[in-house]
Structures are given as structure tokens and as C-alpha cells.
Amino acid sequence: MKKEKLKKIKNKLSKIKLLILDVDGVLTKEEIIYDDQGRELKIFNVKDGLGVYLLRLIGIKTIFLSAKNSPILKKRAKDMKVVEVRGGRLPKEKELTEIKSKYKVKNEEICFVGDDLIDLGMIKKAGVGIAVKNACREIKKASDYTTSKRGGEGAVRQITDLIVEAKGAKKIILDFIKNPKTNQKN
Amino acid sequence: MKKEKLKKIKNKLSKIKLLILDVDGVLTKEEIIYDDQGRELKIFNVKDGLGVYLLRLIGIKTIFLSAKNSPILKKRAKDMKVVEVRGGRLPKEKELTEIKSKYKVKNEEICFVGDDLIDLGMIKKAGVGIAVKNACREIKKASDYTTSKRGGEGAVRQITDLIVEAKGAKKIILDFIKNPKTNQKN
Amino acid sequence: MKKEKLKKIKNKLSKIKLLILDVDGVLTKEEIIYDDQGRELKIFNVKDGLGVYLLRLIGIKTIFLSAKNSPILKKRAKDMKVVEVRGGRLPKEKELTEIKSKYKVKNEEICFVGDDLIDLGMIKKAGVGIAVKNACREIKKASDYTTSKRGGEGAVRQITDLIVEAKGAKKIILDFIKNPKTNQKN
Amino acid sequence: MKKEKLKKIKNKLSKIKLLILDVDGVLTKEEIIYDDQGRELKIFNVKDGLGVYLLRLIGIKTIFLSAKNSPILKKRAKDMKVVEVRGGRLPKEKELTEIKSKYKVKNEEICFVGDDLIDLGMIKKAGVGIAVKNACREIKKASDYTTSKRGGEGAVRQITDLIVEAKGAKKIILDFIKNPKTNQKN
Numbered sequence: 001m002k003k004e005k006l007k008k009i010k011n012k013l014s015k016i017k018l019l020i021l022d023v024d025g026v027l028t029k030e031e032i033i034y035d036d037q038g039r040e041l042k043i044f045n046v047k048d049g050l051g052v053y054l055l056r057l058i059g060i061k062t063i064f065l066s067a068k069n070s071p072i073l074k075k076r077a078k079d080m081k082v083v084e085v086r087g088g089r090l091p092k093e094k095e096l097t098e099i100k101s102k103y104k105v106k107n108e109e110i111c112f113v114g115d116d117l118i119d120l121g122m123i124k125k126a127g128v129g130i131a132v133k134n135a136c137r138e139i140k141k142a143s144d145y146t147t148s149k150r151g152g153e154g155a156v157r158q159i160t161d162l163i164v165e166a167k168g169a170k171k172i173i174l175d176f177i178k179n180p181k182t183n184q185k186n
Numbered sequence: 187m188k189k190e191k192l193k194k195i196k197n198k199l200s201k202i203k204l205l206i207l208d209v210d211g212v213l214t215k216e217e218i219i220y221d222d223q224g225r226e227l228k229i230f231n232v233k234d235g236l237g238v239y240l241l242r243l244i245g246i247k248t249i250f251l252s253a254k255n256s257p258i259l260k261k262r263a264k265d266m267k268v269v270e271v272r273g274g275r276l277p278k279e280k281e282l283t284e285i286k287s288k289y290k291v292k293n294e295e296i297c298f299v300g301d302d303l304i305d306l307g308m309i310k311k312a313g314v315g316i317a318v319k320n321a322c323r324e325i326k327k328a329s330d331y332t333t334s335k336r337g338g339e340g341a342v343r344q345i346t347d348l349i350v351e352a353k354g355a356k357k358i359i360l361d362f363i364k365n366p367k368t369n370q371k372n
Numbered sequence: 373m374k375k376e377k378l379k380k381i382k383n384k385l386s387k388i389k390l391l392i393l394d395v396d397g398v399l400t401k402e403e404i405i406y407d408d409q410g411r412e413l414k415i416f417n418v419k420d421g422l423g424v425y426l427l428r429l430i431g432i433k434t435i436f437l438s439a440k441n442s443p444i445l446k447k448r449a450k451d452m453k454v455v456e457v458r459g460g461r462l463p464k465e466k467e468l469t470e471i472k473s474k475y476k477v478k479n480e481e482i483c484f485v486g487d488d489l490i491d492l493g494m495i496k497k498a499g500v501g502i503a504v505k506n507a508c509r510e511i512k513k514a515s516d517y518t519t520s521k522r523g524g525e526g527a528v529r530q531i532t533d534l535i536v537e538a539k540g541a542k543k544i545i546l547d548f549i550k551n552p553k554t555n556q557k558n
Numbered sequence: 559m560k561k562e563k564l565k566k567i568k569n570k571l572s573k574i575k576l577l578i579l580d581v582d583g584v585l586t587k588e589e590i591i592y593d594d595q596g597r598e599l600k601i602f603n604v605k606d607g608l609g610v611y612l613l614r615l616i617g618i619k620t621i622f623l624s625a626k627n628s629p630i631l632k633k634r635a636k637d638m639k640v641v642e643v644r645g646g647r648l649p650k651e652k653e654l655t656e657i658k659s660k661y662k663v664k665n666e667e668i669c670f671v672g673d674d675l676i677d678l679g680m681i682k683k684a685g686v687g688i689a690v691k692n693a694c695r696e697i698k699k700a701s702d703y704t705t706s707k708r709g710g711e712g713a714v715r716q717i718t719d720l721i722v723e724a725k726g727a728k729k730i731i732l733d734f735i736k737n738p739k740t741n742q743k744n
Contacts, residue, residue: 024232030340032230032265036257041227041599044590046582047694050674071594079590090366116236117363136233138360154588174696177675180648210418216526218416218451222443227413276552302422303549322419324546396604402712404602404637408629413599462738488608489735508605510732 009145012128013166017109023066025115029152042072051160052080058169093121195331198314199352203295209252211301215338228258237346238266244355279307381517384500385538389481395438397487401524414444423532424452430541465493567703571724575667581624583673587710600630609718610638616727651679
């Protein structure tokens with residue numbers, strides 16, 4: 001990856017207040033898992049979880065935006081201190097006006113991460129659009145940045161690390177790690 | 187992959203009206219998953235799902251043809267708008283006459299995707315026979331084309347993308363993505 | 373792999389009547405899967421399954437020999453037409469005398485496949501000892517042959533294919549595939 | 559890896575009496591797995607299991623130290639003869655004083671293995687701090703050694719093998735393998 005490109009994306013990420021994540025293929029390895037009694041399972045990544053959990057220490061909220069809602073997302077959202085799980089409405093970019101108004105953020109304060117065609121509108125309209133490594137061609141082409149890690153294998157952590165760096169906020173994170181009780185906001 | 191080979195397979199795929207997919211090893215990573223109470227699980231790929239779901243916008247139906255039927259296949263078929271799940275009868279090619287009559291398709295309008303010996307008859311008899319990367323030697327040898335992706339890792343999406351390209355139908359897909367409600371047929 | 377080595381292992385495999393398979397790490401990817409209610413899951417490979425299933429057409433029986441028994445093994449054994457699941461007794465090689473007597477086979481008619489230290493005695497004592505790619509050093513060193521595929525990713529199928537080749541029995545297999553009903557023995 | 563570095567870590571490991579393992583990302587592939595009824599699953603590695611199980615033959619106890627406790631850990635701990643599962647308190651290094659007193663070990667007799675920021679205090683304070691291949695930068699930098707295998711793919715076994723080598727205790731292990739009953743201590 002070019003240094004120039006990294007500098008540019010960091011500059012954009014330094015303004016972010018809201019991180020919106022697609023789920024399947026971004027927080028997971030594109031897996032749709034069913035058992036023969038109709039139950040679903042999802043496999044998330046523990047490092048993505050810590051990354052998102054720590055973002056709120058520097059005032060960044062996270063939202064899951066999936067084409068399909070599921071109780072699993074609610075459970076994982078709780079672990080990661082994600083503020084909202086939105087799902088079910090297509091095209092996804094229809095949610096954008098409501099989200100901006102609800103969280104009082106401007107377009108350039110929103111980063112969206114996606115991997116497939118139904119994320120195309122969001123990738124184009126959000127202030128910062130990021131594609132995971134396993135995204136389809138159209139998403140990569142329309143995005144500001146593509147992660148070097150695949151969805152479910154730490155792509156989201158790579159992005160949260162980049163945001164922390166862009167904000168110059170690593171010390172806040174490390175202080176919290178040393179002293180979670182004292183530093184915990186919520 | 188040779189350009190010549192790609193041109194040839196696209197030409198064949200431009201006539202397709204029916205896509206028949208083997209399940210284990212094609213829609214999954216060859217995994218057979220059991221728990222200790224006799225339940226089964228299957229892991230599908232979300233990008234394969236969207237690929238098949240979108241095919242019906244250009245008039246292509248999809249069928250799952252497995253050696254073993256399972257309620258899991260029915261559930262995944264519903265997500266993907268697959269018209270039928272066939273299973274249980276061997277050799278699989280015995281289903282071909284019935285399928286052609288039921289869906290009113292000619293042999294050259296059928297594409298079958300398989301990975302193992304029990305798919306050999308279908309690979310040979312269907313108008314277009316495609317092997318996934320992880321197919322056994324005999325299947326690859328008898329097929330018109332081999333995907334560069336493995337089963338469960340996007341091999342089926344690679345094929346549906348190829349069909350869309352072969353049919354020159356990418357605009358239809360992207361219009362639907364922008365406006366799912368208006369464009370939705372079913 | 374050297375041609376010489378392949379020729380030698382094929383010569384040994386041409387005499388085989390009984391295939392004894394360790395389970396974890398050989399039929400699976402070394403995974404031990406639990407849920408929070410004490411249930412276990414196992415992930416097998418569908419191509420291994422067909423390979424073992426077809427072996428009985430050429431008169432070769434298969435046994436699972438695991439350090440730990442489980443109802444999951446029984447279920448998978450049924451799919452694969454495995455004649456027996458043995459588990460629980462250590463060291464595993466203690467089973468050998470009983471197995472030889474029960475199945476009326478000589479030592480050189482037995483092939484054992486393993487991956488870890490507790491398989492060492494069996495690897496040394498069975499007529500043919502095969503290590504999977506992911507076996508520990510000691511097992512590889514003591515074995516007649518090491519597969520190029522990992523356990524759970526088709527290592528067992530690689531061995532059953534090698535046995536079919538060694539026995540010159542590919543036509544029997546392909547005839548059965550074309551006509552399962554007529555050719556089915558059991 | 560440099561020979562010098564391997565010699566140094568073996569020298570340190572030769573004094574170890576207690577092995578403390580982080581769980582997610584160390585004993586697993588960073589996976590957090592939920593089903594839609596709130597149940598959790600974890601995928602461990604069978605070779606890690608045997609490695610830890612055998613350590614107690616040479617007088618080394620193992621502890622799981624996780625940020626989140628779970629009944630799954632208790633079950634896997636029982637398989638592996640792990641003496642204690644500790645979880646829930648952050649920062650993790652707060653447990654160190656209690657652990658040292660309970661197990662009557664000095665700091666240089668403790669080896670801790672971790673992969674993410676919340677392991678940083680333990681990595682720094684334990685006599686020997688080991689990072690798995692998939693650890694974050696900060697953990698690798700603070701550790702005495704980084705495994706070449708990833709968590710859940712045999713990283714822990716790599717460490718237990720190294721400890722056995724460092725202690726010159728391979729014969730004890732192999733004798734037990736040959737004769738588990740006679741040699742079993744517990």
C-alpha cells in the first residue's frame with residue numbers, strides 16, 4: 001500500500017465520530033451457518049470486538065447495519081458496546097438520513113465498512129467508505145480504502161487501530177488497558 | 187486462465203436458463219458437521235447467496251441437487267430464492283429428464299456445478315459442466331470450466347458473476363441494488 | 373515427493389484389507405468444539421466420506437480408533453459405512469491383537485493413519501503406518517508415508533484414492549458411480 | 559528464527575513451573591461463536607490439549623486466564639487437566655499475586671501466553687511472556703518469544719513442546735505414551 005494513500009485515509013478517519021459496520025463478510029468470514037432445526041450461528045473475531053469496544057473511549061460510536069437482523073447481532077453488539085443494530089431495510093443508504101439526525105453527525109464524520117453489492121450506496125454516500133479485502137470489485141472500486149485483512153479475520157480491528165492512530169489517541173487506549181476500572185466511562 | 191477458455195465458457199453460459207448446484211463441497215467447504223445429539227450444521231457463503239438471489243432478476247432459476255436431503259438445504263434455498271431442492275436419488279443424472287420437462291429447458295440451457303465422483307454423470311450430461319477448484323481430478327477433466335475459488339469460499343458467486351457478464355446483464359443487477367423495491371419481481 | 377517413495381507405498385497398500393483411522397486431526401482439522409451446555413461438535417470432510425464409503429466395494433473395511441469415543445463418531449461412521457468405532461483404551465496398539473483376530477487379517481493387511489504421539493505405537497506396529505501432513509514430528513518419522521493434505525481437508529481421501537490405485541480398482545469404483553443400485557453390495 | 563533467541567527462551571522455560579494461558583486467540587482462532595438462542599461455542603485444538611495434558615507429568619501446572627469466564631472453559635480445562643480457570647477480573651495482572659501465593663511459585667517460574675492488549679500487563683510481569691503469531695504488535699514487542707503457529711492452530715503445543723525440550727524431559731513423555739496406565743500420576 002502506498003504511503004500517500006495511508007496518509008489520506010488517516011486524514012479522513014481523524015474526523016470520524018460514527019463507525020457503521022456491515023456484518024456478514026465484514027465482521028464474519030462470509031459464513032451463513034444453519035443447523036437442521038433452523039437455528040443460525042455466527043462466528044465473530046475477538047480482536048475486532050476489543051477494537052470496537054475501545055473506540056467508545058475516544059468518543060466514537062459503532063452501529064451494525066445488516067440486510068438481515070438477528071438476535072445473534074444483538075448479543076455480539078452488547079459485548080462490543082455497539083450502540084445500535086439496524087437491519088432489514090434495503091437499500092441500506094436509506095438509513096443514512098435517520099442515522100445522521102439521530103446521532104447528530106455530519107456526513108464526513110461517518111465511516112462505513114462493507115463487502116458486497118448491497119453496500120454500494122453506503123460506500124459511496126458515507127464520508128469514508130472502506131472495503132474489506134474480500135469485498136467484491138465494485139465495492140473496492142467505490143471505496144476510499146481497502147483493508148489488508150479479510151472480514152472475520154481482523155479487518156475491523158485494522159480499521160479501529162487506524163482510527164485510533166489517526167486521532168492520535170493511543171495513550172488513552174493504553175491507559176484504559178492498565179486501569180480499566182478508573183478509566184471506564186460506561 | 188487462458189482468454190480463449192474464458193470466451194468459450196461465457197459463450198456457453200450466455201444460453202443458460204437453469205443453474206443446478208451440488209451442495210457439499212460446492213456451496214460449502216466440504217464440511218460435514220454433527221453434534222453429539224445427531225444434529226447437523228452447514229456453513230454456506232453469503233456472497234454465493236446474493237449471487238444466486240440476483241440471478242432470478244435475469245430469468246435464471248437455481249436448483250440444489252444433493253446426494254442427501256436435509257432441512258438445512260430448504261432453509262438456505264429459501265434465502266437464496268432457489269426454486270427446488272432435490273436430493274436422495276443416485277445417480278444424480280437420473281433427475282435430468284424430469285428437470286428438463288418440469289422447467290421446459292433444453293440441455294444447452296442447463297449449467298451444473300459439482301465437485302466429486304457422484305457428480306460425474308451430471309457434469310458430462312448437462313449443457314455446461316463446471317468444476318469447483320476443490321473438485322476431484324475426474325470432475326475437473328470432464329468439465330467445461332474450473333473455478334479459481336473453492337466451494338464455500340465464493341466459487342458459486344464466481345459462476346453467477348460469469349453468467350451475468352455472459353448475458354450482458356450487469357446493469358439490471360445494479361439497478362435492482364439501487365432500488366430493490368421497485369425492481370423486485372417476487 | 374519422490375516417485376520411488378510413491379511406488380513403495382503403493383506396493384504396501386496393494387495388500388491392505390483393513391484401514392484404521394484415528395479421528396481428531398486425521399478425519400478433522402484438529403478441532404475440539406464445545407458449546408456452553410457441554411455439547412460437542414465435529415467437522416468431517418465430505419470427500420473423505422465418499423472415499424471410505426467406496427473402499428468397501430473392493431473389500432476393504434474401515435475402523436475409527438479414537439482416544440475418546442463419542443456418539444458423533446457413530447453417526448459419521450454410519451454415513452461412511454465404517455464397520456466399527458473403537459475408543460477409550462490407551463495405548464491404542466493394545467487393540468491390535470483383538471482387531472487382527474476379529475477381522476482375520478495379518479499385520480501387513482492393516483493400514484493405520486494417525487497424527488499425534490498417542491498414535492505412535494499403532495504407526496510403528498501396523499503393516500502400513502501413514503501420517504497426515506499435520507502430524508507431529510515423531511509420527512511422521514515413524515510412518516511409511518505422509519499425505520500432502522491435512523487432516524479434515526481430504527487427507528483420508530488421498531489415502532483411499534492411493535489404495536484404489538494400488539489395487540488397480542478404479543474401474544470398479546467408476547462402474548458403481550454410474551450404477552449405484554445394481555452394483556451396491558450392501 | 560535466530561538460534562540465539564531459541565536458546566535464550568529455552569533457558570528461561572527450563573525454570574517454568576506454571577503455565578498461564580489466555581483463551582481467545584491463544585487456545586482458539588480468535589473466534590467468538592454465538593447461536594441465535596444466546597449459546598456460545600468454542601473451537602479448541604486437539605494437539606494443544608495433549609501438549610498441556612502431558613506437561614503435568616513433568617510437574618508443570620496450567621491455568622486458563624480469560625477476560626470472560628464460560629462453562630466451555632471448565633469443560634475444556636477438565637480434558638486438558640488444567641488446574642484452574644480464572645476469569646472476569648481486569649486488568650489480568652491483578653491475579654498474579656494471588657496466583658503466586660496459591661501455587662507457591664516465583665515470578666521466573668511463571669510463563670504467560672497472550673495475544674491482545676488486555677494481556678499486556680501479564681506479558682510484561684510474568685517471568686516468561688510469550689506472544690502467539692496472531693498477537694497484536696504491542697504484545698509481540700513486550701514478549702520474550704513469538705510462536706510461529708497461530709492461536710488455535712497449535713501455538714500452545716509449540717510452547718509445551720519447547721518446555722519439554724527445555725527441561726530435557728522428552729523421555730518421560732514418550733514412556734508415558736507407551737504405558738499410560740503405569741505412568742499415570744493422576
